[in-house]
Amino acid sequence: MILSKNNLLRLFLSLLFCHIIIGAIASDKKDCSDTSHRLIIAGYLANYRMENYNLDNLKYVDRLYYFSVCPNENGRLEISEKDVANIKLIKSKLSASQSLFLVVGGWTQSKNIPYMASKKSRRKAFVKNVTEFCKTSGLQGVDLDWEDYPAEVNKEDFAKLVKDFYKGLHSEGLAFTIALGVSDKKIKMAVSSLPYVNEINIMSYGKFDAAGNQAPMNLLQGWLQDYVNASVPKEKLIVGVPFYGKRLANKNDNSPVAVPFAEIISQTQPDRSVNWFKNYSYNGLQLIREKTKFLRENGYRGIMAWELSQDLPVTSELSLLNTIYQINVQ
Numbered sequence: 445m446i447l448s449k450n451n452l453l454r455l456f457l458s459l460l461f462c463h464i465i466i467g468a469i470a471s472d473k474k475d476c477s478d479t480s481h482r483l484i485i486a487g488y489l490a491n492y493r494m495e496n497y498n499l500d501n502l503k504y505v506d507r508l509y510y511f512s513v514c515p516n517e518n519g520r521l522e523i524s525e526k527d528v529a530n531i532k533l534i535k536s537k538l539s540a541s542q543s544l545f546l547v548v549g550g551w552t553q554s555k556n557i558p559y560m561a562s563k564k565s566r567r568k569a570f571v572k573n574v575t576e577f578c579k580t581s582g583l584q585g586v587d588l589d590w591e592d593y594p595a596e597v598n599k600e601d602f603a604k605l606v607k608d609f610y611k612g613l614h615s616e617g618l619a620f621t622i623a624l625g626v627s628d629k630k631i632k633m634a635v636s637s638l639p640y641v642n643e644i645n646i647m648s649y650g651k652f653d654a655a656g657n658q659a660p661m662n663l664l665q666g667w668l669q670d671y672v673n674a675s676v677p678k679e680k681l682i683v684g685v686p687f688y689g690k691r692l693a694n695k696n697d698n699s700p701v702a703v704p705f706a707e708i709i710s711q712t713q714p715d716r717s718v719n720w721f722k723n724y725s726y727n728g729l730q731l732i733r734e735k736t737k738f739l740r741e742n743g744y745r746g747i748m749a750w751e752l753s754q755d756l757p758v759t760s761e762l763s764l765l766n767t768i769y770q771i772n773v774q
C-alpha cells in the first residue's frame with residue numbers, strides 16, 4: 445500500500461503525539477519517584493526520663509539515640525545496671541528495621557570527656573570498651589555528643605577522638621554519628637569530621653531570633669545553608685527539632701528554663717499555628733509540619749527530635765512525632 449503525502453504526515457504526527465504522551469507519563473513517574481524521598485526519623489530518649497515513657501511510641505522512629513553514657517573521672521567507660529536494663533527493654537520493643545545508637549556525652553555528661561580524649565591510650569581504651577559494649581548488646585552505632593561543658597571543646601582532641609571512634613566502630617560494622625550545634629566553629633568541626641562519620645545530627649534548637657522565637661523556620665534555613673555553603677552534603681545531615689518550649693534567660697525569672705511540649709498542651713489547647721505559651725517559645729504542629737516538608741523536599745538525610753518523652757503519645761493527633769511521621773509517609 446502506497447501512502448499519500450497527507451497520510452504520511454498524519455502518521456508522523458500521530459507517532460509524534462504518542463511519543464510525547466509516553467514521555468510525559470514517564471516523566472511523571474520519575475517526578476513521583478524523586479519526591480518519594482523519605483527522611484530518617486530519629487529521636488533522643490534520655491535515660492532519666494525512661495520510667496514515664498511508653499515505649500510503644502517508638503514505632504514511628506527509624507533510629508533511637510539512647511542518652512547517654514560518659515567516661516568517669518579516670519576516663520573509663522561507666523555503664524550502670526539501669527542503663528543495661530533500659531537498653532535491653534528498648535531492644536525488645538524495636539523491630540529489625542529500627543536501629544539503636546548509644547550516645548556518649550551530652551551537656552553536663554561531657555564533663556570527663558576532655559580528660560579521656562587528651563591522651564591516646566585513654567581514647568583507645570574508651571573507644572574499645574564502647575565498641576565491645578555495642579557489639580555484645582546488639583546496638584547499631586554510637587553518637588558522640590561532646591559539648592562545651594565545662595569548657596569549650598578542644599578541636600584537636602575532638603578530631604582525634606572522632607578518628608578513633610571511626611576506626612574502632614567501622615571495623616566492627618557499626619555506624620558512627622556526631623551531634624553538633626550551628627555556630628561557625630561547630631560547622632568547621634563538621635567539615636573536618638566528614639570522612640569519618642555516617643551522619644551529623646544538627647542541634648538546631650534552643651536558640652532564638654531577635655523576637656524570642658525558638659528556632660523559627662527562617663533561622664533553621666539559615667543554619668542549614670551555612671552547613672551547605674561549607675560543603676557539608678545534605679545527605680549527611682539529620683536536622684533537629686525541639687519537643688519542648690524554652691524561654692529567654694532572665695535572672696529575675698525563677699520558672700523553669702524549658703518545659704515539655706506535652707506539659708504545654710496539658711495547660712492549653714493552642715491553635716496548630718501557635719508557637720508560644722506564656723513566655724515559652726516552642727515549635728507547634730504547623731511549624732513542625734513545615735520543617736518536615738522542607739527537609740524532605742530538599743533532600744536532607746533526616747529529622748531528629750530532642751527529646752521524645754516530652755511529646756504527647758503518638759496516638760494523639762497533637763503529637764509532634766505523629767505529625768512528622770504522617771508528613772514523611774505521604
